[in-house]
Amino acid sequence: MKKPRIDTGQIFSDSVTKVMKDYKEGKPIDKDKVREELINSGMARLMLMQMNRKQEEFVRIKNRFKRTPKRRFLTAGNKLGKTRIGIAEDIAYAMGYRPWLNKDDPDYKISVKVPNQGLIGCETMLESVPGKIEPELRLLIPSYCTLPEDWKNGSQGVLKSVTLRYNFLGEPCGSVINIRSYNQEARTFEGIDYDWEHWDEPPGEDILQAAERGKITTNAPSWFTMTPISGAYIRNRFVTRAFNNGGMDEEIADIRGSAWDNCQDWCRSCNVFIPENDPERIEPGKMRPVNNCPQCGKIMGFVSKGGLEEYFKTIPPEMRESREEGKWLFLSGLVYEIAAETHMYDDFEIPKKWMKVEAVDPHDARPTRWIFGAVSPEDIIINGKPANRIYWFDYLLAEGNVEEIVRQVKVKRATHNYSEPSCVILDAKFGAKTIKTRLDETSWEEELENAGIKNIRLSHSNPGDVALGHKIVKEYLKPHYSVLQGKNFPGMLFARQACRGERGPWEDMTSYQWKQGTEKPEEAFKDFPDTIRYTALEQLTYQEPPKEIDPRVVEFLMEEKKHELQSSGYSPLSWGLRVSA
Ligand SMILES: [Zn+2]
Secondary structure (H helix, E strand, O other): OOOOOOOHHHOOOHHHHHHHHHHHHOOOOHHHHHHHHHHOOOOOOHHHOOHHHHHHHHOOOOOOOOOOOOOOEEOOOOOHHHHHHHHHHHHHHHHHHOOOOOOOOOOOOOOOOOOEEEEEEEHHHHHHHHHHHHHHHHHHOHHOOOOOEEEOOOOOOOOOEEEEEOOOOOOOOEEEEEEEEOOHHHHHHOOOOEEEEEEOOOOHHHHHHHHHHHHHHOOOOOEEEEEEOOOOHHHHHOOOHHHOOOOOOOEEEEEEEEEHHHHOOEEEOOOEEEEHOOHHHHOOOOOOOOOOOOOOOEOOOOOOOHHHHHHHHHOOHHHHHHHOOOHHHHHHHHHHHHOEEEEEOOOOOOOOOOOEEEEEEEOOOOOEEEEEEEEEEEEEEEEEEEEEEEEEEEEEEEOHHHHHHHHHHHHHHOOOOOOOOOOEEEOOHHHHOOEEEOOOOOEEHHHHHEEEEEEEEEEOOOOOHHHHHHHHHHHHHHHEEEOOOOOOEEEEEEEOOOOOOOOOHHHHHHEEEEOOOOOOOOOOOOOHHHHHHHHHHHHHOOOOOOOOOHHHHHHHHHHHHHHHHOHHHHHOOOOOOOOOO
């Protein structure tokens, strides 16, 4: 059968035909010269699309295997262009490459079979599809890639699928982009094995589960473009596990963006204005002239500062954090504000001279939490009093009897090159409570001491200490100036590798929430925050630890001394009474 082929010469104007020819041959294209005509003809917006810094991160992010993670979450405020880049990815996956990148760009080609079946999930068929999905598809899909009959409507008279008859180069394609909405029943999402899935705003958990069933065989990639307003389960099940967000899952990436990441004439991170990019000074239809921030070099966006400010005036105050900054709405209930980019440090070997501290939240029925920290010599002020910056460098979820727990603790200490911390802070309530052991009744404190744990301190437990503890932890988490490093950073930091993991300190600290409408935190995720609160209340100040002396060295020195004294007429009766000259 003869392959259908479009005669590009009939469809395109002369100059566009030349550009297409050059493009096919991989020749450099003077994008500026043809930009206007192409945009006006609606043929190649996809090719000329430029990304802002967050869209770029979303498209290019790689895990440690140098692969695009299977699930990417772009959680951002309004006006970042998240639906736009999501739809651009949809079309790119349908074609097998990203026409807006150069051919020699490592992210130009996409590893996906073509033709394929893709899914766009959106909130409602009657509003989201005609309101945003279809206009974006029509804007970005070049006009020559489809015929009118390739755009199919469903029973509600709304677009339900579009078939790309041709790809960007005018060659046969055949991929189908299917559109479904979250007001359809979950079971209807089963059945088709999609090759990729794009969720514009989070679906209900039942819908995602149904759609995932098909993915088991294809292991299809998916991306989520969403305002972090609904879908708490998305955050708890996926986003907190993202490898770039303190999690362990290399197949999940979390890209979070503020509307200000799409600003064209002001770089918020540098507080640098770019007057040349002020829309008042740009001719209509022309691109902003400065592409990168002159200070940090990051790509600038496409909306003016004035425009963004006006837009955010229309957003109710309680929604601003989500719609402007891309923060999860329900996280206003979080006990601590803590973020991977500010509160995690790249693991390093803790210097021997730093003061070691450990805190314990003992449990009988579930693993005992044991956290390992170092009080550094870096001075900070907490609650108006001197303190020192604390680095949490490891933890244990220890199971078994007390001896077994202590053995695991000692192994952990040895791997970090020390044997005794300056103190071990133990939950006072639980620590002093009697527990049943095989032999008799005792307490955690006694049991731990018997098993060889020294320097135990019971946590503060006076009335009001819990509230005070939260206040002090919050102070530790705030930035404090470091003279040594010449910058501001938190007074408490967590090791990026060693503190992550399921129910580890990082997950607990970032998920710890207030019970709605109360002044008490939820029980879930409270374990490690408790240990950190006990430690914060101690407000430890740095002291150089006593030298740990190797017993073999002591023995050697004793021998030497004995030898020396013997040869100098030492007498045990008079020694030490002599006045040296
Ligand atoms: Zn900058």
